[in-house]
Every structure is written in structure tokens, then in C-alpha cells.
Amino acid sequence: MADKRDNSGLRAAARSAARNVGRPRTTESGYASLSTLLNLVRTGVATTRQELERHSELGRAVVSDRLSTLVKLGLLEEGRLGEAAGGRAPRHMQFRAATGSVEVAVIDRSSIAAGIADLSGSLLMEHHEAFDITAGGEALVERLTTLFEWMRNERSELGSVWGIGLALPGPVAQSGEFGISSPVLQAIEGWTDYPFVENLMVRNRAPVWVRSVIQMMTAGEHFAGAGGNRGNLILVKLGRSLSAGVVADGKLLRGAEGASGLIGYTRLDDESLDSLAGSDAIAAAGMQGAQDAQSPFLQSVLMKNGTIDESDVGHGAQFGDAYCIELLTRCGRLIGEALAPLANLLNPDVIALGGAMAHAGDTILAAVREAVYRQAHPLVTRNLKIVTSQMGGTSGLVGAAHVVTEEIFAPRFLQGWILQGSPLRHPEFANHVDQAHSTVAVRSRETVSPPPDRRPMAGSTAGK
Amino acid sequence: MSISGLGPHGERAAPADQLTLSEAGAEAARQRRFSVALVIHTTESDWSRQNIAGIVTSLGRYSAALVEIVDCSFDANRQLAALGRLAKDKTIDAVISIPIGNVGVADAHMGLAKAGKTLVLLDNAPIGMLPRSDYASVVSADNFGLGKIAAELLAPHIPQQGAVGILGYGVDFFATHERELAFQKWFTTHRPDVRMERSKFAQPERAGATVTSLVEQFPDVSGIFCVWDVPAMAAVEQLRKQGLSLPVTTVDLGREVAEEMARGGMVRGIAAQQPYDQGSAAAIATLCALTGQKPPPWMAMAGLPVTVENVVEAFQVVWHAPATPSLIASRGGH
Numbered sequence: 129m130a131d132k133r134d135n136s137g138l139r140a141a142a143r144s145a146a147r148n149v150g151r152p153r154t155t156e157s158g159y160a161s162l163s164t165l166l167n168l169v170r171t172g173v174a175t176t177r178q179e180l181e182r183h184s185e186l187g188r189a190v191v192s193d194r195l196s197t198l199v200k201l202g203l204l205e206e207g208r209l210g211e212a213a214g215g216r217a218p219r220h221m222q223f224r225a226a227t228g229s230v231e232v233a234v235i236d237r238s239s240i241a242a243g244i245a246d247l248s249g250s251l252l253m254e255h256h257e258a259f260d261i262t263a264g265g266e267a268l269v270e271r272l273t274t275l276f277e278w279m280r281n282e283r284s285e286l287g288s289v290w291g292i293g294l295a296l297p298g299p300v301a302q303s304g305e306f307g308i309s310s311p312v313l314q315a316i317e318g319w320t321d322y323p324f325v326e327n328l329m330v331r332n333r334a335p336v337w338v339r340s341v342i343q344m345m346t347a348g349e350h351f352a353g354a355g356g357n358r359g360n361l362i363l364v365k366l367g368r369s370l371s372a373g374v375v376a377d378g379k380l381l382r383g384a385e386g387a388s389g390l391i392g393y394t395r396l397d398d399e400s401l402d403s404l405a406g407s408d409a410i411a412a413a414g415m416q417g418a419q420d421a422q423s424p425f426l427q428s429v430l431m432k433n434g435t436i437d438e439s440d441v442g443h444g445a446q447f448g449d450a451y452c453i454e455l456l457t458r459c460g461r462l463i464g465e466a467l468a469p470l471a472n473l474l475n476p477d478v479i480a481l482g483g484a485m486a487h488a489g490d491t492i493l494a495a496v497r498e499a500v501y502r503q504a505h506p507l508v509t510r511n512l513k514i515v516t517s518q519m520g521g522t523s524g525l526v527g528a529a530h531v532v533t534e535e536i537f538a539p540r541f542l543q544g545w546i547l548q549g550s551p552l553r554h555p556e557f558a559n560h561v562d563q564a565h566s567t568v569a570v571r572s573r574e575t576v577s578p579p580p581d582r583r584p585m586a587g588s589t590a591g592k
Numbered sequence: 593m594s595i596s597g598l599g600p601h602g603e604r605a606a607p608a609d610q611l612t613l614s615e616a617g618a619e620a621a622r623q624r625r626f627s628v629a630l631v632i633h634t635t636e637s638d639w640s641r642q643n644i645a646g647i648v649t650s651l652g653r654y655s656a657a658l659v660e661i662v663d664c665s666f667d668a669n670r671q672l673a674a675l676g677r678l679a680k681d682k683t684i685d686a687v688i689s690i691p692i693g694n695v696g697v698a699d700a701h702m703g704l705a706k707a708g709k710t711l712v713l714l715d716n717a718p719i720g721m722l723p724r725s726d727y728a729s730v731v732s733a734d735n736f737g738l739g740k741i742a743a744e745l746l747a748p749h750i751p752q753q754g755a756v757g758i759l760g761y762g763v764d765f766f767a768t769h770e771r772e773l774a775f776q777k778w779f780t781t782h783r784p785d786v787r788m789e790r791s792k793f794a795q796p797e798r799a800g801a802t803v804t805s806l807v808e809q810f811p812d813v814s815g816i817f818c819v820w821d822v823p824a825m826a827a828v829e830q831l832r833k834q835g836l837s838l839p840v841t842t843v844d845l846g847r848e849v850a851e852e853m854a855r856g857g858m859v860r861g862i863a864a865q866q867p868y869d870q871g872s873a874a875a876i877a878t879l880c881a882l883t884g885q886k887p888p889p890w891m892a893m894a895g896l897p898v899t900v901e902n903v904v905e906a907f908q909v910v911w912h913a914p915a916t917p918s919l920i921a922s923r924g925g926h
Contacts, residue, residue: 429607
């Protein structure tokens with residue numbers, strides 16, 4: 129039914145276009161115009177017919193026909209009346225963000241986060257929990273699928289899942305035209321042979337886009353956090369490994385191998401920054417301070433919990449423990465010294481500190497500031513803001529939601545599915561599901577399967 | 593008990609009992625005599641009464657006063673109205689609030705920070721709210737840990753290949769979601785033989801009707817977990833009316849549920865919060881923030897596993913009061 133409607137709309141659009149000299153006449157141009165108009169409305173650049181005609185340079189009849197098709201496809205709807213400028217008040221078109229949903233997950237070495245967002249990339253639900261990544265890929269797929277299904281059930285007002293955004297630790301090398309193919313996961317020991325992404329794709333029946341955690345966090349911070357959607361941002365993740373994500377002139381840098389930002393490998397006095405200021409180094413120094421009774425706070429934590437981790441050192445600093453403050457100041461200074469050359473190179477608007485250690489009060493922040501301001505060019509630091517990310521682990525989820533929505537609606541990918549009404553019917557995704565099915569044995573779990581009406585199939589191939 | 597859950601933004605919990613006001617902060621607080629308002633989902637539960645007691649006691653020690661308590665009666669609209677009014681109230685320095693729901697109440701809470709008020713949240717930060725810019729701290733029970741405890745306490749009562757019923761809260765509420773997710777995770781990991789059937793109630797008083805339809809639909813359910821004590825007791829009463837007896841575990845050591853357990857009723861285990869201590873920590877966090885001492889963004893209190901064996905001792909710890917005579921009587925048998 130949908131196809132019939134769509135084809136008639138396109139034929140009409142093509143007839144209309146034919147009357148416009150100089151306008152393209154092919155079906156391909158129909159896809160292109162639909163895609164252009166949808167993205168103009170979705171991003172809020174143009175929402176009235178007049179604005180759409182002006183921005184798209186399409187004729188009135190084409191715009192009218194394409195909007196009618198997009199409404200029939202369920203992607204747009206008529207919204208509020210705008211202000212009249214002499215004639216009739218224009219009607220704004222609006223994007224139907226709840227038509228579909230996006231599932232997002234951030235996998236770190238000791239925790240996972242999962243969330244669900246609408247098609248505008250707004251995160252509607254999130255959950256974080258401790259998870260030992262060495263439990264293996266299968267356990268992780270199982271847990272993520274359970275969490276996703278639970279969230280879908282809680283957010284039943286949202287349509288089916290159109291895409292999954294996955295942030296994984298370490299570099300993620302990409303291949304494939306639309307980036308939904310399965311990357312090699314080099315950073316996770318023992319996972320190189322496990323078809324993790326394929327499993328996730330098959331179990332959840334949605335295309336998966338993968339980036340490194342730092343890149344997803346940077347995207348989130350850029351769109352909704354300290355980056356403030358300004359052009360140039362460096363986000364530094366303070367964890368076991370120290371990594372940096374870069375937004376330059378509004379674009380997220382990924383690097384030739386998807387491995388940009390591995391600043392922890394920087395050598396300082398013949399030792400890597402990771403081994404001097406990473407969270408393992410902080411935890412080890414904290415343990416020493418507890419055992420030597422240099423830190424009363426850490427000593428009490430050790431007696432209570434039997435162990436010390438980096439967050440204990442952070443809490444010690446927040447509660448005024450002198451040993452913890454001195455330790456974090458030293459680490460912050462080293463991190464600042466590694467960041468100063470980056471600041472000189474990129475001249476960012478903002479440097480934001482993220483990751484677990486960033487929330488350890490302002491001790492690290494103050495030391496980073498001091499080192500960067502001392503070693504960077506005055507012009508670079510004149511308007512530079514160095515702040516703590518307030519988004520915490522949420523930044524990766526928000527970033528993943530934005531990355532997926534941008535990929536789903538990227539003009540070239542969009543043109544592959546727009547007339548089908550859902551990216552799940554994109555031929556590229558169908559191919560990937562076929563390939564994934566051939567490599568993955570899917571275990572069905574009847575007790576947790578969501579109702580079938582909430583799980584539209586990815587074209588004819590998804591259910592194979 | 594250690595904290596097993598993570599914060600609303602994935603934060604590791606800072607131990608709430610370690611937060612103290614510095615000497616300079618205490619002096620500043622005494623001089624400035626702060627006025628604080630509390631916006632709470634209900635004042636009718638034992639949890640709320642204990643939480644309020646913890647808040648007023650700790651505020652009072654530093655010459656601060658709890659000048660208003662808004663009982664929202666689980667109504668998000670009532671909370672929105674109260675927050676809007678408090679944002680404009682020049683006599684209020686800070687607000688302690690437990691958000692009712694999620695995205696729907698985020699803007700109203702953010703309005704407090706914009707109006708220059710200090711905001712400390714109990715249990716939950718609505719989606720979109722960020723620490724420091726929108727609120728000073730979330731002071732919470734370890735809700736994930738509470739769900740785990742409730743699962744551990746129910747598991748021995750469930751036969752192999754049995755089924756458990758979960759009574760979830762049908763409102764988008766972080767704390768109850770965390771409990772439920774942890775409960776399910778524990779059973780999936782440790783008792784994969786057990787099937788879980790879930791049903792949700794929209795209001796606590798509807799939990800009786802919800803459990804009725806659950807056991808009618810799944811008659812093989814051999815135990816129930818309910819996400820907090822008030823609806824758990826509504827479910828227990830309803831099961832009793834139907835002549836059924838099922839082991840029940842829940843969260844919060846309220847009087848009624850404690851006595852039900854002590855007299856050998858259906859309640860077999862309770863994951864207890866420490867609402868008095870939580871309220872006290874929230875008050876200290878508020879005073880820290882008001883005097884320029886930044887509290888950690890997420891502080892949590894560990895849960896206590898309570899059975900008939902330790903209900904008297906746990907009651908004293910949680911309530912900061914002697915146990916009731918009926919609880920004491922239950923101790924005689926042990």
C-alpha cells in the first residue's frame with residue numbers, strides 16, 4: 129500500500145517537475161527532493177512551505193507533492209500556525225520524532241550504559257550499571273538486549289527501533305559505504321573472533337553504527353554539553369586510558385583508522401601518560417597512601433571495602449583529604465602538559481574533562497588549567513574555556529543518539545529507504561542482516577521477546 | 593554492604609555518610625540562617641516521615657530551617673506548580689526535591705537553578721538535568737542494590753522451574769526502574785530456571801488489582817516482588833482476601849510491612865533503605881552547596897537486607913527509634 133501511494137506521489141512529482149524547465153525529472157531526483165525536504169524540516173532549518181521552497185530551490189508544486197508524500201509516510205505532520213506576514217498565516221511542518229526510536233549503548237571496561245532516544249536524538253531514558261567486560265561478548269549482547277527490550281516496553285509510545293548506536297572502548301576501524309558493517313574490535317581482548325555487532329544487529333533487528341567511546345562522548349558533549357554546539361572542542365576522557373576526542377570546525381574527527389585521540393600513549397619522562405596519570409596509576413597510588421597511613425580517608429575506605437579504586441581517591445579529594453588532593457594535582461598537571469600542545473595545534477573554544485575522574489571535585493581541573501595556561505600561546509588561551517563535563521556517562525549515550533540519527537538521515541543513506549518509510553528496509557541493511565544471520569546462531573528467548581507489533585521486520589530479509 | 597548501583601549519569605557513588613560541612617561552612621551556615629523547602633511525593637509514608645526527620649534534624653544543627661513541605665500526593669502537576677511558585681519565592685534559599693516522573697518535571701526543576709536556588713535531589717535526576725549547572729547533588733539509596741537484595745531474599749522461596757511475579761511502578765521513575773532491573777538481573781544470572789512475569793500499577797493503591805490480574809493470568813507464580821512497601825502491602829491484603837498466600841519481598845522497612853513479616857505473614861524479606869540518614873545527608877549536601885563547598889554529584893546509602901531474624905535490630909537502625917511491641921514479640925521466637 130505504502131509503495132503504491134509513494135509511487136503515485138512520485139509520478140505526480142515527476143509530472144510536476146517536468147513542467148519546470150531546468151528541474152531534474154528522474155525518479156532519483158524524487159528521492160533527492162524528498163530527502164532534502166525531510167532534512168530541512170527535521171533540522172528546523174525550514175518548516176513552512178515558503179521557507180522550504182526557498183531553501184530547497186524546488187518549485188511550489190514539487191514541494192507540495194513531496195510534503196504530502198512525507199506526511200503519508202508518517203515522517204512529517206502539519207504543526208502550529210506561524211505568524212502571518214500580510215496574507216494567510218503559514219502552517220509549520222514538523223518532524224514526527226516518535227515515529228521510530230534509536231537505542232544506544234556505551235561499553236566501558238567496567239560498566240555499561242544503555243538508553244533509548246527518539247528520532248530527533250533526544251535521550252528519553254538511560255541506565256548505567258557495573259559490568260565486567262571480560263565476561264565476554266555473548267553475555268554483553270544478552271544484557272544489552274534485555275535492557276533494550278525493557279526500555280522499549282517502558283517507552284511504548286515510540287515506534288520501532290530504526291538504529292542502534294554503540295560506543296566501544298578503544299579504536300573502531302570502519303568499513304562499508306554506510307558504516308553499518310561490522311568493525312574489527314581490536315581493543316577488547318578475545319573479541320576479535322566473536323561476531324558481537326552481528327549478534328546485536330540480529331537480536332535487535334536494527335542496523336548498528338559503531339564508534340569509539342571517546343568519539344561518541346565528544347559528539348554528545350558537542351551537541352548537548354560543554355561544547356555548546358560551537359565549532360572547536362577537545363574532550364578528554366580521564367580513565368584507565370587517557371583519550372581525547374576532537375571537534376574541529378563543527379566536525380568530529382575520527383582519523384584514518386578510527387583511532388584519533390590516543391593521547392595516553394604520549395611519553396613523558398620515558399613513561400606513558402596512561403601509566404602516570406591513568407586511573408590504574410591513581411588507584412595504585414591511592415592504595416599505597418592507604419597502606420602507609422598517609423591518607424586517613426583512604427585508610428578508612430580500605431578497612432571498609434578491602435580495596436581502593438580511583439573513585440575513592442576522587443572522593444577523598446572532595447572531602448578534603450590532603451594526600452588525595454596532592455595526588456590528583458600531580459596527575460592533573462601531567463594531563464595539562466600533554467594537552468597544551470594539542471591546544472596550540474587546534475585552538476579550541478573549549479577543553480572539557482570527562483570520564484570518572486573528572487568528577488573528583490575541581491582538583492584535577494585546576495591543575496590542568498594551570499598547566500595549559502602556562503604552556504599554550506596567549507592567543508590560544510585568550511578565550512579558551514577549560515571545564516569539567518557535566519554530562520558524565522550520559523555524553524556517550526547522547527552522542528550515540530546523534531550519530532545514529534545523522535547517519536539514518538544522511539542524504540545518501542536516506543535515499544535508499546525513504547520510499548519504504550523505514551531504514552530497516554534499506555537494501556544495505558537487508559544485506560547485512562543476511563550476512564549476519566549466516567554467521568550468527570540466534571538464541572530465541574520467548575520470555576523476553578517484545579510483542580511482534582513493536583518489532584517491524586527489516587524488509588523481507590530480517591526475519592529469515 | 594557496598595554500593596552496587598551507578599548514578600543517573602553513570603557516576604560512582606560517594607559515600608553519603610562521609611560528607612561533612614567544613615568548619616568555615618558551618619559557621620557561614622549558622623550566620624546566614626538558611627531557609628529550605630522540601631517538595632516530596634507524599635508525606636504519608638513511613639519512608640517520608642523518616643526522611644523529613646533526618647532533614648530537619650541536620651538543618652537545625654546549623655541554624656537552617658525547613659520552612660515548607662509540599663506534599664505532591666504522587667501528582668506531577670502538583671509538583672510543577674509548587675516548583676514554579678518556589679522559584680519565585682525570595683525567602684527560600686534552597687529546595688530539596690524528589691522528582692515525580694522524569695522528563696515531564698525536568699524543566700520545572702531546572703527553573704529553580706535559573707532562579708538562583710540551590711537544588712538537591714532525592715533518588716533521581718530527571719533526564720536532561722546536569723549536576724552543578726542544574727542541581728548540586730543527588731542523594732539516593734542504592735536502588736540497584738536494593739533490587740538485588742530483594743531478589744536474594746525471595747529466591748529461596750521459589751521452587752526450581754518456578755515463576756515470580758514483579759509488580760513494577762507504571763511511572764517513569766528512576767529509583768523503581770533501578771530496583772526492578774537489578775531484581776531481574778539477579779534472577780537471570782543466579783536463577784535462570786525461574787520465569788519472570790511483570791505487571792505495572794499506576795498508583796500504589798492499584799497494586800491490589802494489579803496483583804489479582806497477575807496471579808489470574810499466571811497461576812503458577814510462586815512469589816512476588818513489589819518495588820516498594822506501600823503497594824506491596826496493598827498486594828498482600830488483596831492476596832489474603834483471595835485466600836492466597838505467596839512469599840513477597842519488597843523495598844523499605846515501613847511499620848506495616850515490618851509487622852507483617854514479624855508475625856509470619858506473606859512478607860519474607862525487605863530491602864531496607866535508610867531514609868533518616870538519607871534525609872540527613874541531603875540536608876548536609878544542601879548546606880555544603882549553599883556555603884560554596886561542592887558536594888559530589890551522586891551520593892548513595894547502602895541497603896540493608898531484613899528478614900524476620902533481624903527485623904528488630906534493623907528497625908532500630910532505620911527508624912532511630914525502639915521497635916514496636918509486636919516486632920519485639922516476634923523476637924522472642926528467635
